[in-house]
Amino acid sequence: MSTRTAFEKARSEDRAALVGYLPAGYPDVPGAIDALRTMVDAGCDVIEIGLPYSDPVMDGPTIQAAAQQALERGVRTADVLRTVEAVAATGTPTLVMTYWNPVEHYGVARFARDLASAGGAGLITPDLTPDSATDWIAAADEHDLDKVFLVAPSSTDARITMTTAACRGFVYATAVMGVTGTRTTTSDLAGPLVARAKAVTDLPIGVGLGVSDGDQAAEVASYADGVIVGSAFVRALLDHPDDRAAGLRALTILTEDLAGGVRRA
Template structure:
């Protein structure tokens, strides 16, 4: 079965542009608004949606995303709400929906059960920032069985041996981290991202999308000079926080304009 995520990137490339991957936390400012926001993000030009269920210990997230996830948890978000949201969003827009989740909630829920419920809800796969392929056999098996995409992270510090494993075991795309440390906006995107994508290409990667630090259309365009997709999170969460769904829609449209520069 072909990857819906890879197909979305290929479709963007065939249209002469790079892919725009947009991240939003689920449950912020409340569950229904987060669903409407994800739909607006897709309608405004995101090729792939990346949804983050809130987690009590978000070790990789910057302040803006941390505050949003804390608000979602305080608002009563439950793990099962992830599948409710994915089901409704998938029913409203024809864009692949990925869940970006820390590994512990998946383990607690049950890896096979999580995969089955995500598939039933119309989800396309998981981005797992805190588990490496060598520790993820149970998830690799479940994703093969369900044809869900499994997206692992590559960092500038990854060894060649690790990159080889990441490229071999990832489907959809490899999530390429441009800077070490937490997410958030960077005035100057790290040259490390360009180098890392080059290393991934040498290891045979089909699709590499760069995230962490992209906050405007110019940076989107810059990343798409060498990567297959640009991942934006913090800038979208800020737009939703400050301007609601309409503010988010405007921000997403502006970012999407960078894919054709």
Template sequence: MTAPTQSKSAAAIDAAAATGRAAFIGYLPAGYPDKETCIQAAIALIEGGADILEVGIPYSDPVMDGPVIQQATTEVLARGFRISEVFDIVRAVTEATGAAVLVMTYYNIIDRMGAEEFARRLAEAGGAGAITPDLIPDEAADWIAATDKYGLDRVFLSAPTSSPERAELVARSSRGFVYGVSIMGVTGARESVSAVAEEVVAASKSAGAPRVCVGLGVSSRSHVEEIGSYADGVIVGTALVAALRDGGAEAVGQLARELSGNS
């Protein structure tokens, strides 16, 4: 297949910027609480105002995830989840909405399938690319080659502890955007967003990153507005997963409208 010439997630972020706002990026676990409800929730999320969707692959040792997401993914794994479901979900949501859909996964899952095979299947499903929170660019040669071949975005993380040299390598190696980690810890809704988030964005921009999106701890419209004043995108996960748990796809759509200011 012919690789696309433009990053889907970059295009979505730039389109949001053209209207004077930061992009709203929403996360949902693949297959939670079941495949069809996950697809419905994802479509509701996008229709509610999300510019980009992150679909998280359930993993047995989710070191970066907080209790809400851990519980959701544990339930999905217990019912016999298979990786092929992820590609089904990406395809269904992409065909229904045309949105940029990224997979978020620990790299072991990609490595086990093979970077080339994973990239091929993701591209064929219409996916925009992947976020790999535990993969550093220094060890990503296979993944970089595969994503280059299939024109997929590859999103690496930059943290408050990243050195200027590390921030520069992440900026140079990422395609689509850099994921700015706002706190040192696991995911989860918080009352306030860490003050270092703005510093992470500034450091990444200084290192050459054209787009930096911030996640971890975002749970309210005020958080979205605060982060959106200095970042190119705002990533919301735990609050949306809790809404899905408590109220299904309809609740996800409602929260998306609140977070995006479309309510």
């Protein structure tokens, strides 16, 4: 299933899609695969797999902590692609979210080829803008991969138009100024940002702003096509470092709560 199809299926059910994120390799490669499959089974419509990176300037402390542990255990790009292959085999659209430097280091054309071979749906690139992405756009188009760029409340209308025009799959609206992470209340910047994006594109708009429970998911789902959750999933695992079964149970409970939220919006 393509990312766009997953969003369309959710829309046909009169709800938003639930997009779940975890970094590859935490607590280890098999553990991350188990966790991501648990999220799929419990209600995630789309999966984002983070490529752990040594300088995660846009990630909050929760995601940084898990990614750092993955790096310390030697996780490499090949492990990320192996994780993609295992999760994509469930039939759930599976994207990689990564800073650009590791892709450039791996080789842009090679990365696109290997991601497609693993069954990956595409790439989310938080620090790459379309006007600097000529090589990636060409490689993604060659392999029919989704190109998901970010828009933010600070984006001008012209930049939103340019960015959404370059996207395929969906548009990632990040409504938190600064680093990511869970928050107790959702941002009043998100609704206007989604409206501005919808004025210039027919692509689904997914919103990431630190959602951590079903009530917040329902709030975001009232105006967005997708609710993107990362730090809350990572926290569920970090909170159970010595009991993997308990971590998976916590992931199931959280995913079911969030999936219920996007359905009742």
